[in-house]
Amino acid sequence: MTDIVHVENLVKRYDDLIALDHFNLIIAPGEIFGLLGPNGSGKTTSINCILQLLAYDKGTIELFGEPMTPARYDLKRRIGVVPQQVAVFDELTVRENIDYFCSLYVNDRKRRRALVDEAIDFVGLGDFTKFRPGKLSGGLARRLNIACGIAHKPELIFFDEPTVAVDPQSRNAILEGICRLRDEGATVVYTSHYMEEVEQICSRIMIMDGGRVLAQGTNVGVPLWVATVLNLLIFQMLFAYMWPQIALLDQPLSLTLKNSINCMIAFLPHALAASIVQILFWGVVILCMPLGLLLMLVFGFWFVTEVSCQIVYGDLDRVFHIEESIRKLKDAELEAALREDYAAAEDDTEE
Numbered sequence: 001m002t003d004i005v006h007v008e009n010l011v012k013r014y015d016d017l018i019a020l021d022h023f024n025l026i027i028a029p030g031e032i033f034g035l036l037g038p039n040g041s042g043k044t045t046s047i048n049c050i051l052q053l054l055a056y057d058k059g060t061i062e063l064f065g066e067p068m069t070p071a072r073y074d075l076k077r078r079i080g081v082v083p084q085q086v087a088v089f090d091e092l093t094v095r096e097n098i099d100y101f102c103s104l105y106v107n108d109r110k111r112r113r114a115l116v117d118e119a120i121d122f123v124g125l126g127d128f129t130k131f132r133p134g135k136l137s138g139g140l141a142r143r144l145n146i147a148c149g150i151a152h153k154p155e156l157i158f159f160d161e162p163t164v165a166v167d168p169q170s171r172n173a174i175l176e177g178i179c180r181l182r183d184e185g186a187t188v189v190y191t192s193h194y195m196e197e198v199e200q201i202c203s204r205i206m207i208m209d210g211g212r213v214l215a216q217g218t219n220v221g222v223p224l225w226v227a228t229v230l231n232l233l234i235f236q237m238l239f240a241y242m243w244p245q246i247a248l249l250d251q252p253l254s255l256t257l258k259n260s261i262n263c264m265i266a267f268l269p270h271a272l273a274a275s276i277v278q279i280l281f282w283g284v285v286i287l288c289m290p291l292g293l294l295l296m297l298v299f300g301f302w303f304v305t306e307v308s309c310q311i312v313y314g315d316l317d318r319v320f321h322i323e324e325s326i327r328k329l330k331d332a333e334l335e336a337a338l339r340e341d342y343a344a345a346e347d348d349t350e351e
Helices: 043-050 094-103 109-123 138-150 168-183 195-201 221-247 253-266 268-288 292-299 302-313 316-320 322-350
Strands: 005-014 017-027 032-036 058-063 079-082 156-160 187-192 204-209 212-218
Touching: 005 043, 017 043, 017 058, 017 204, 017 212, 032 043, 032 168, 032 195, 043 058, 043 156, 043 187, 079 138, 094 109, 094 138, 109 138, 109 168, 138 156, 138 168, 168 187, 168 195, 187 195
Parallel strands: 032 187, 032 204, 079 156, 156 187
Antiparallel strands: 005 017, 005 058, 204 212
16 A cells, blocks of 8 residues: 655754754555644644655655655645644635635636535534634634635645644534544644644654654554553552451451551552563563563463562562461461460469
């Protein structure tokens, strides 16, 4: 399958500033690809270079499997752009703005009218077609900006931070619209500052800073690791700290709960450290073989939990001999009680 976007070793300099440092990007058809990074990380610069709106110093760019150059208008007709700033004409109404931008790609008036109506319905601006942009709220203006970029039914769409300074309702409407575009067959490149947005809609994520790629992969990995940390931490605390308290069934329930909570608070840093050891171990397993995740689900965290406990605190009794420790503790308590009874009996005898 031909990649929709293929960028290799892209370099862009502004005098001594390197805006893009050997930037690489591959996007498959039908996905929403998230570009995540702080201001000045190179997100917008990379998009402008890909679209040939900005000259670059080095590298190759291919779109739809063909080299992209400033004169490739046949490729540009298949692309839609929703810029970071709202870029519409204040003198034109909502419908006139969308019709104008659509006319840059579609000459047939009848077909263009149908596309404009579809774009208006898509972004929910049916009640505002005669409004000028200055009369629209920030969220509605963002929707108009999107409609102008997608009215001609592009196959590849670039969204450059489309939810900046919009209310939650408009934000959700924009994100849902982007997912619908993907469902209709479009490929989307989505840039944002907000991790929660990228996790919500993107199938793959790239994190960049200083013009370099720091990390990339599927968004499944992020919640998976978070869930793993929580599961390991909870299991660690239940196994290593609460269990010895719960096992002493002959003590009052209030004392059991109190001691368990005190143990959890006191040993929380150790539990976290042990969890990190386990995450590193299972990370290697998952990366080395696809069945690693399945093995983790089947066999659980038992073995690694015990090994990590041993590594972190070096307390073999706590890891492997909890029941024996409890038994010894009970025996010690019983012995102390017998000694007290014996001492009391001797006192009575002397009297």
